Amino acid sequence: MADLLGPRISGPARLRDLLAGDEIVVAPGAYDALSARLVEAAGFPAVYMTGFGTTASLLGRPDVGLLTMTEMVQAASRIRSVVEVPVIADADTGYGNALNVIRTVREYEAAGVAAIHLEDEVAPKRCGHLDGKRVVPAATMADRVRAAVDARYNPDFVLIARTDARAVEGLDAAIDRARRYRDAGADMLFVEALQSEAEIERVADTFRDVPLLFNWAEGGKTPPLGRDRLRELGFRLVICPISTLLAATEAMRSVLGRIAQDGTPVNAVRDLPGLTDFAELVGLPEIEEIGEKYGDG
Numbered sequence: 001m002a003d004l005l006g007p008r009i010s011g012p013a014r015l016r017d018l019l020a021g022d023e024i025v026v027a028p029g030a031y032d033a034l035s036a037r038l039v040e041a042a043g044f045p046a047v048y049m050t051g052f053g054t055t056a057s058l059l060g061r062p063d064v065g066l067l068t069m070t071e072m073v074q075a076a077s078r079i080r081s082v083v084e085v086p087v088i089a090d091a092d093t094g095y096g097n098a099l100n101v102i103r104t105v106r107e108y109e110a111a112g113v114a115a116i117h118l119e120d121e122v123a124p125k126r127c128g129h130l131d132g133k134r135v136v137p138a139a140t141m142a143d144r145v146r147a148a149v150d151a152r153y154n155p156d157f158v159l160i161a162r163t164d165a166r167a168v169e170g171l172d173a174a175i176d177r178a179r180r181y182r183d184a185g186a187d188m189l190f191v192e193a194l195q196s197e198a199e200i201e202r203v204a205d206t207f208r209d210v211p212l213l214f215n216w217a218e219g220g221k222t223p224p225l226g227r228d229r230l231r232e233l234g235f236r237l238v239i240c241p242i243s244t245l246l247a248a249t250e251a252m253r254s255v256l257g258r259i260a261q262d263g264t265p266v267n268a269v270r271d272l273p274g275l276t277d278f279a280e281l282v283g284l285p286e287i288e289e290i291g292e293k294y295g296d297g
Contacts, residue, residue: 010156011080011085011087011113011114012086012114012154012156012157012158013156014085014114015086015088015156015158016158018045018046018086019188019211024227024231024236024237024238025045025046025236025237025238026044026045026046026227026238026240027039027045027046027047027088027237027238027239027240028042028044028047028048028240028243028244029050029052029053029239029240029241029242029244029245030047030048030049030050030079030244031049031050031053031054031056031057031242031244032054032057032075032079033078033079033081033082034282035053035244035245035248036049036079036082036083036087037082037083037281037282038244039085040084040085044085045085045086046085046086046087046088046114047079047083047085047086047087047088048087048088048089048090048239048240048241049075049076049079049087049088049089049090049113050239050242050245051067051072051090052241052245053241053242053245054072054075054090055067056245057245058071058075064125065093065123065124065125066124067092068095069091069092069100069103069104070107072089072090072091072092073104073107073108073111076111077112080111080112080113081112082283086113086114086115087113087114087115088113088114088115088116088117088158088160088239089108089113089117090116090117091105091108091116091117091118092118092123092125093119093120093121093122093123093125093144094118094147094148097144098143098144098146098147101118101144101147101151102147102150102151103151104116104118104148105147105148105151105152105157105159106151106152106153109152109154109157114158115157115158115159115160115187115188116158116159116160117160117161117188117190117213118141118145118160118161118162119141119164119190119192120135120138120140120144120161120162120164120165120177120181121134121164133167133168134168135163135164135165135168135169138165138176138177138180139180141177141180141181142180142181142184145159145161145181145185145186146184146185149184149185158187158188159185159186159187159188160186160187160188160213161178161181161182161184161186161188161189162190162191162213163177163178163181163189163190163191163192164192164193165177166191166193166195166199167221171194171199171202174191175191175202175203175206178191178203178206182207182210187211188210188211188212188236189207189210189211189212189213190212190213190215191212193221193222194221194222195221195222195223197223197225200214200222200223200225200233201233204233204234208234211236211237212235212236212237213235213237213238213239214230214235214238214239215239215241216238216239216240217241218240218241218242218243255268
């Protein structure tokens with residue numbers, strides 16, 4: 001967990017080290033600071049800030065481009081403040097044209113995240129596994145990528161180019177777009193919503209020389225592959241965007257149902273962490289230690 005006063009690890013440099021290592025990097029999704037702490041506590045080497053989950057958490061709405069860049073950066077900053085592992089963040093379309101992309105990159109970088117992914121959908125965007133997507137011209141997205149590359153201050157900051165063209169223009173077009181985005185300077189490619197293992201294999205074979213991200217979208221259009229198979233195919237980063245969100249939703253439904261049935265949490269709390277345990281999880285001992293050191297006046 002991030003120490004309120006301790007040294008900060010360089011997220012971008014650490015992420016690049018992980019991506020260059022022997023092991024595939026698995027980054028579960030976090031939709032707020034608490035879920036990010038739990039991801040790190042479970043031993044994962046990185047955290048993925050999910051736009052789908054962040055939208056659900058902040059607005060209680062679907063991922064259809066409702067959050068602004070400022071709201072997303074603020075969410076990323078809160079997550080980054082409580083973990084030491086690198087944070088990879090959804091940056092949607094970059095929130096406008098190339099000028100907007102420049103500001104987006106600099107705001108996320110200032111927030112301390114290690115990487116962002118930018119996509120080629122039109123604004124307002126839709127979740128990559130929902131129907132009804134539209135994409136901008138490939139040249140427009142290539143300009144976004146070039147602007148992002150030029151905008152970053154830290155050369156280690158990882159820029160991931162995502163294409164959603166598979167659902168709109170077909171696989172061949174999506175691969176061609178990914179090539180163009182690589183040539184524009186993207187550090188990693190993310191071909192979204194592939195629809196068969198054969199398509200996944202083709203993308204992996206086409207881009208053997210480029211780090212690839214696999215979106216293990218829970219319940220989405222892409223078939224679920226195991227970690228060993230993904231490693232064999234050469235993917236370097238796997239995100240699991242909404243496992244935490246789905247699990248939390250089901251757990252809350254269950255406990256609320258018990259409270260509604262019993263009238264109080266008298267039975268529900270038997271299966272839950274205690275208040276003291278939870279306070280320790282979110283850093284109360286550390287805060288008390290700081291208070292004793294500096295005084296709380």
